[in-house]
Amino acid sequence: MASMSVRDVARHAGVSVGTVSNVLNRPDKVSPATIERVQAAIETLGFVRNDAARQLRAGRSRSIGMIVLDVSNPFFTDVARGAEDRAAEERLTLLLGNSDEDADREKSYLDLFEEQRVHGVLLTPVGDESARLERLLRRGIPTVLVDRQTDDDRFSSVSVDDVAGGYLAVRHLVDTGRRRIAFVGGPGGLKQVADRLAGARKAVAETPGTELEVVETEALTVLQGRHVGEVILARSPEARPDAVFAANDLLAMGVLQALSMLGSARVPEEIALIGYDDIDFASAAVVPLSSVRQPSALIGHTAVDLLVREAAAPDGFTHEHVVFQPELVVRASTAPPLIAVDGTASS
Amino acid sequence: MASMSVRDVARHAGVSVGTVSNVLNRPDKVSPATIERVQAAIETLGFVRNDAARQLRAGRSRSIGMIVLDVSNPFFTDVARGAEDRAAEERLTLLLGNSDEDADREKSYLDLFEEQRVHGVLLTPVGDESARLERLLRRGIPTVLVDRQTDDDRFSSVSVDDVAGGYLAVRHLVDTGRRRIAFVGGPGGLKQVADRLAGARKAVAETPGTELEVVETEALTVLQGRHVGEVILARSPEARPDAVFAANDLLAMGVLQALSMLGSARVPEEIALIGYDDIDFASAAVVPLSSVRQPSALIGHTAVDLLVREAAAPDGFTHEHVVFQPELVVRASTAPPLIAVDGTASS
């Protein structure tokens, strides 16, 4: 009932506390008979290690702190899941914090993690990282930037080439005959959004006769997507784009809902639609959504890998920058408009 | 750079360690001038409290362990969010674990929480709870059961009256003229599912001329919902139900997608559809989904409340069982079939 300590176990087993600790941590140093006896004592007393004492001695905890921008975005949930699985293999625990794109919340989690002497931090920074990260550096807490490239060579990072992803998406739209393309995304301050747009621009620039319109949103949510969809529908059919590239799937699903609910612009016949992230909901949408897949679980997995390696290094001089390539996933929402054999578009 | 301790701060400020601790924890006991000096020292040395040492002394941590069945279900995310917010007010941290309905994973989280000497545990048990909970009891770890009623008076619990919820949903379908109702949900082993079905049965039983068909699923996911939707569509129109009550919104959205994608059974004209949980996606669906709302954030909030109260009580004898009532949310997916003034159904 009351909490048992190694001392109680030692007394009950007729050995010293040092031996109990050895049974727990280096059983090879203890004779089988003694191990037996100690474990019996642990069992009958219901002894459970006190993690705080262990950490105090060790100097750092066996937890990893992770901070993401939005827990309700399945992409981040998937990244976290990947990180958690890999962490579990290393007997590390993942502490998940949600910054909600708010710098203050981010800071308060970082403070907490500092007090906890976490093993390391996985961070998708809210905005400009420099100031806050400076501090982590000084404390020598291993830190890996997630889903964010950086030219800063004092950190490791795991990211996806968003410029390439944007290019893939728009190239696909152009290749399937679309010409008037709208990019939907925002706020422009998010690096991810800016990069995807840059990729889109590149694809449009290299194909004569295509044009790109940019529709800025306030956030990457379903609701914002619906607003954009309604705005598009309000235009005359001729003024509408014939394809929409949304900066993430939540936006794309919002656009899709607006277009198909009000029903006057069919997807993909009149407007093709492609999103980004390839979240599970994408394939389950009313019109299955084309998207650009990021290897979300792998990102989390890799981030923990880098973190563990960096934490083990004598000095943190093994900064690595892993950049994954995104992958195009084609589904019904970007099927090309049907072309009859005589070359005219069918209805 | 190297970690600073209270001792360093004390030396630098020319006071004793006790005083530093008092500045940190009971500033009212310390003269303003001293506070000033100590805080300056903390600032210049970059001192950060070591949480492990603090916990060791305190005997228990300031974390709450929470285990949910499925982190990708927005309902549980919302509950967790509510719990986290309330915990933050109490300066407690929420550790979120995902059992994925797997008893082993649940156990391993419980073990972890024990070692951490968590303040308390919030648990939505996987199956039969008795054995594992016995142990928490013996250790005296305050525990609150979440989204699960229990007759066990050794625990507090926070739940929603699922029988009432099922009744609300089907009563509404019946009241709007539906007669052949299908209940979609499973596995039947989940208490939540069984209760909602019981409520549905009650509503049907009290209205002559109505009938209830039960379609069992393997899980409460979008994919399972689509399967069911396809099965319904495969029937001749006369053999189809005229309303579907799904045990949660994910299922309902799957059904909706199947029905509206294949397009031969319109919602709500031919088949009304209602879900359960009222997740955010429900209102944003192609046909906005009627649902039964559970006060998810409030559930989390209340669970933490009970936990805190129980943890503060000298002996854990203040077990409470809070049961919330669900609320019907009517949207387009259950609009009654239009009736013309002359009494015939319009097309």
Place this chain on the structure above:
DNA sequence: CTGCCGCCGTGAATCGTTTCAAAGGCATTC
């Protein structure tokens, strides 16, 4: 028989914070 080596086991010191009994300082009161 002595000396050396390995194997097991020992127990005091340590991590950094909080707590608490006690002491110091100062002013007010008789």
Place this chain on the structure above:
DNA sequence: GAATGCCTTTGAAACGATTCACGGCGGCAG
């Protein structure tokens, strides 16, 4: 001037696991 009381500060003890230099013991070689 001494006694009293309040306010502030002190410093050692405690929390519980881990570590490490050391000691006991048995066996084996010389």
